[in-house]
Amino acid sequence: MPNHASRRTLLAAAALAAVAGAGAASAAGAYRTADDGRAPGRAAPARSARRLVEGMSLAEKVGQLFVSRAYGHSATEPDPADAAKNLELFGVRTAAELVSRYHLGGVVYFAWAHNTRTPHQIAELSAGLQEAALAGRPGIPLLLSTDQEHGAVARVGRPATLFPGAMALGAGHRATGSTADARRAARIAGDELAAMGIRQDYAPVADVNVNPANPVIGVRSFGADPGAVAELVAAQVRGCQAAGVAATAKHFPGHGDTETDSHVGLPVMRHSRARWEELDEPPFRAAVEAGVDAVMTAHIVFPALDPSGDPATLSRPIVTGILRERLGFRGVVVTDALDMAGVRQKYGDDRVPVLALLAGCDQLLNPPDLGLAHRSVLAAVESGELTEERIDASVLRILELKARRGLFDGAATPAGRVDETVGIPAHLAAAEAIAEGTTTVLANPAGxxxxxxxxxxxxxxxxxxxxxxxxxxxxPTAVLARELTALGCRATALPPARAAAAAPGHAAVLVCTYNVPEGESPQRTLVADLVATGVPVVVVAIRNPYDSARLPACAAEVATYTWTDVEMRAAARVLTGAVRPTGRLPVPVPGRYPLGHGVAY
Structure with a gap:
């Protein structure tokens, strides 16, 4: 991408100006946000959005409800395999054609869809998609989105700045009681996403992880203390939205105490209503009070909140009764991805989008069959199951969000902003400094x-x-060995099959563990074999910190919560004393360590 505005960028900016002049300008102008990401008012933008909606056909309005994946690194020139995939799934070759065909309201970026190769490529893709949206009817900018939680889930990789994930930030928060790092990380991440044209982040995770067996949340949560999670969620909402990027608190009404992954099954939450109010509600309430733009629903059954057996995404008592009426949320409700098994077990793919709208959702994320979903919503309106007024209400909320985040002021991002913003030294240094406060030493009995x-x-x-x-x-083993060597040690990484035989003669063996299961396992056997050599063993839990409760006692135990480079570098500095450990457990480790535990030296 050149260092001057491309023709595509200029065209997109001109088209946006035309849209704004046609009636959206007052909507955008009324939404000058304060640094905390709040919106000062709603009446003027609502009137402007309503005027836009009045000029749209039903098909165009329904299109605004959908956020779809599209394959390819380019809006108009995908690789042949990606063009074939688009043709197979959507009947079009390119992402730009998909936007035009369905009048899409948004596109979600995935690495596996080849959308996120490099920051410049992402910015060019964003510009091309916005041009396609603005060139046809209804000429409304897209809301481009991705899952950039950091830590274990990050769709945009290096050279963008990668921060420690949520549970790591929770470990830092337990030590300092400060939300500054969480807000700073979200602000920088938002600035970098905006520079690439991405204006909605499906983060932060507001789930309170109280179940060590949770297979899908775990370190994606800030921790097990609802008060601390609420503080960190609010901080990240404010940081992200201060950068002009819509934050999305997820997964409502709370996915932190499940033992089933909603990607592959339908979890059931067994909390009582009182337990939900005590544990799961506070972070979402904090997000709403912080002015969060969007809330994502969970594909979980929650009998205490709705005994129907419907997943929360399709539950009117949960989405409308609790999120809208109890918590007073007036922003955009986005479903979790509709191609996930949790929302598809009870109803067919033709019914799911209709039921989600009847429940009170606004954005329909990534349906498995976009054409079927779009036709089903149109048919539901034509049959009277859905009213056009119901569709209008969701479209209005979506347009207000787009105006609030400045998309009607110019969705295209100047090409040079990538170089000025993404992965710059100041951002990378901030990530390193934040990571240093997260590594947690759990045990060091022999010093x-x-x-x-x-x-x-x-x-x-x-x-x-x-x-x-x-x-x-x-x-991670190679990265940790490299970083320890850079600090003066002589560290060598070896595969587990060779480790026990090679251990004698070393000062210590560091074993990276990853979600050790209960009972016997290859990881437990490896640690036991290494302990038997007599060489001191240091366990480094690189994802969930519960591993130590499932392993033999070792000379030392450390939790990093993530195995990204920034956390491995911080761990090396803590292990060698270049940085003193300050992290404190944001979750208890049953049978071993309480919430807030951590060892200093």
Whole structure:
């Protein structure tokens, strides 16, 4: 991408100006947001949005409700395989054609859809999609979105700045009681997303993780203390929206105490109504009070809130009765992805989008069959099951959000802003500083830590090497060994099968563990075999911190909560004493450590 505005960017800006001049300008102008991301008023933008809606056909209005995936790194020139995938699923070759065909309100970016290769490519894709949206009817800018939670879930990778994930930030918060790092991380992340044309982030996670067996939330949550989670959620909402990016609190009414992944099954939440009010409600209430633009629903059954057996996404008592009426939320309700198993088990793909709208949702995210979903909503209006007034209400909320985030002022981002904003040294330094406060030393009974790097100890690093998230340059064992060597140690990474035989002669063995299950497991066997060598063993839990309760006692235990480079570097500095450990557990480890536990030296 050149260092001057591309023709595509200029065309998009001109088209946006035309839309604003046609009636949206007052909507955008009325939504000058304060630094905390709040919107000062709603009456003027609502009137402007209503005028836009009055000029739209039913098909155009229904299109605004949908946020779809599209395959390819380019809006108009995808790779052949991506063009074939678009043709198979949508009947069009390009993402731009998809936007035009369905009058889409938004597009969601995924790495697996080849949307997020580099920051410049993302910015160019965003500009091309906005041009397509503005070139046809109804000429309304797109809300481009992604899941950039950081930590274990980040769709945009290096060279963008990658921060510690939610539970790591919770560990830092337990130590300091400050929300400054969480807000700062969200503000920087929002600035970088906006520079790439992404104006909605499906974050922060507002779930309170109180179940160590939770297979889908875990470290994506800030922790187990609803008060602390509420404070951190509000801080991230304000930080993200101060950057002009819509924050999305998820997954309402709370996914933190489930044992089923809603991607592959239908979880059931067994909390009583009183327990929900005590545990799950506070973070969502805090998000609403902080002015959050959007709330994402969960595909979970919650009998105490709705005994019908419908997942929350399709539940009017939950979406309208609790989120809208009890919490007073007036923004956009977005479904979790409609291609997930949790929302598809009880009803067919033709019924799900209609039922979500009847429940009170506004944005319909990533239906498995966009054409079917679009036709089904149109048919529901034509049959009278849905009224056009109900459609209008959701479209109005979506347009107000777009105006509030400045999209009618110019959705296209100047090409040079990527270089000025994304992955710049100041942002990277902020990520490093924040990470230093998150690494948590859980046990150090023999005083093995900190390792004396000045003596150049021989260290062996082994253990789990999970699939690398976007913020890594290699397997975590290799990255940790590299960082320890850079600090003066002589660290070597070896696969688990060779570790026990190679351990003698080393000052210590560091074992990266990843979500150790209950009972016997290869990870437990590896740690036991290494302990039996007599060489001091340091367990480094690189995802959920519950691992230590499922392993033999070791010379030291450390939790990093994420295996991205920024956390591995921070862990190396803590292990060698270059940085003193300050992290404190944001969740209890049953049978081992209480909430807030952490060892200093």
């Amino acid at each position: 093995l830590l900190p390792l004396d790097a000045s003596a150049a100890p021989r260290l062996l690093v082994t253990g789990a090497d999970p699939v690398s998230p976007s913020g890594t340059t290699g397997p």
